Amino acid sequence: METGYPPNRGATLNRGKTLSRPERYQPAVPLLTAKESSSWDPWVVFSRVVTFWAPGSLLSSLGGLHDKGSQQAWREKIALCFIAIVMGGIVAFLTVGFSSVLCPPSAANNPTKFLRYNSTDASGKLGILGWQFDISQSKTAPNVDFYALSAQLTGQDITNRFARDYSKNPACQGKDIQQFAAVTMQLCQNKTICNAGPLSDQTFQAYNIKNTTKLVGYDWKQLASDPLKNYLVIDGNVLNLDPYIAATPVLPNDKVDVVIRTVLGTDHKEGGKDATRLFFGRPELKASVNCLLQKYFAGNIDKATIGCFTSQLFLYVSLTVILSIVMVRFFMACVFNWFISPRLALPPKKSSKAVVSPQVVVGGSGGGARAAPWAHRNESGAVVKTISMDDVGNDLFTVLLVTCYSEGEEGLRCTCESMAATDYPDDRKLLFLVCDGIITGHGNDKSTPDIAVDLLELVPEFKDPQPQSYVAVAAGSKQHNMAKVYAGYYPYKDGRKIPVVCVVKCGGPAEQGKPKPGNRGKRDSQLILMNFFSRVTYNDRMTALDYDLFRKIHHLMGVTPDFFEICLMVDADTKVYPDSLRLLIN
Known part of the structure; x- marks a missing residue:
């Protein structure tokens, strides 16, 4: 069945080099050397x-x-x-x-989580099991003066003044750690030291001392002070080894004792009594860590851990990079807006170089509506005028594409009015409307194509166009579509008239009577124009619709379509600024 339009594929025959149009020559792609994927x-x-x-x-x-x-x-x-x-x-x-x-919440350096040892914030507080307890309303104890201890050093650890028994603690029951004195030692061998009673909630209630739910915080520099000379750190946890050092002599064969005394015996002016690496570097020592923490825990280092420091560093670096990018872009936008963009929008300088230009007939419709531009070239007495690119100058021939779907008269007129009002010669701009099917929008009494055509003053020779076939962007039977091409002018103020081509996609005979005949989408509307210019530029075979467009554009503009160099597009219902066209083309 003959459809009247070419197949949906590229040209099968390449153009050869000619004397009149040498720039149109396209060299054939070598098949033998083509890169295979x-x-x-x-x-x-x-x-x-x-x-x-x-x-x-x-x-x-x-x-x-x-x-x-x-x-x-x-x-x-x-x-x-x-x-x-x-x-x-x-x-x-x-x-x-x-x-x-x-940096999990347990390791985060939250100021509300700690009360610093020997600080004003810890006034009236004492440390027990690593927690700060409020003793400001405590009762007087017979054997211990909480107020005197707090006045001596606020927030100091007094855990060792309470009686504890860790012999049945699961963390201290491992057979491989029973050889270490720090594990097996009973902290309350001297009853005169553990004179505050058993370490229990009942004792705290009896003395009216309350847990503030804040940990005792230590600084590395504080660990270098004399009151904390027997304190060391394991994985950020501070251990009070005063009772162990006081009750245990040097044990050369005890690996835990050797590590403890090595760390405590090292002089660190800035603190740094950290035994983490030594304990976690050997399995038998690492096994004793949990027991040591439960027996000697006195608080935490209230500085950021390595993980927290890394996360904060990443946060600050990311923030710096993002802000730098934003500020640089803002600065560049200001420089572009104030200094560069005005220069870009200046009219270009006229080139002194020779330009190969198409040989195109000028003169509007002087050959009849159905005559080709070159129809009278060899007639005797025929005046054929040609123009070159130098004659065009800076006012390039421009197509203003507007895709329509279901807009009403107000939206279409607003778009056409704004384009007609642009600061650009009327004879160098062509308004190209494409109506995507016979569709009546909500609230409209006429279809969008009828509204668009009614806005124009049609050229009498093209007043009743016939549907022409073309290859649509679709699959199956919808690949064949038909469209009508209306040619006319859009009337504007002061007698001005803007050339307009209105393409109405109406569908083939099989679509008539169905909903939305001719509708193929916005991409198809765009490709109608771009495929047309592609075939005109490269002398490819054209569809019936392309021939109709060629003849009517030449009739309206006085030049063949290959003179157009700019294509700009907006949707219907879009209003453009009067200087937009001039700025974009410059």
């Missing part, structure tokens, strides 16, 4: 790995993708989505989860 391309392999769950048979049966090219295109789209999701997950983790992983 490899099936083992990394991107292809990655897309197949990501979509391993979708075999070709499934895509063919459920997705309707029968050829390998379509299936590979689908796989690559899914691969791109996968990459976007992974990158989004990474950003979300760095934004939300990174700090939580490196």
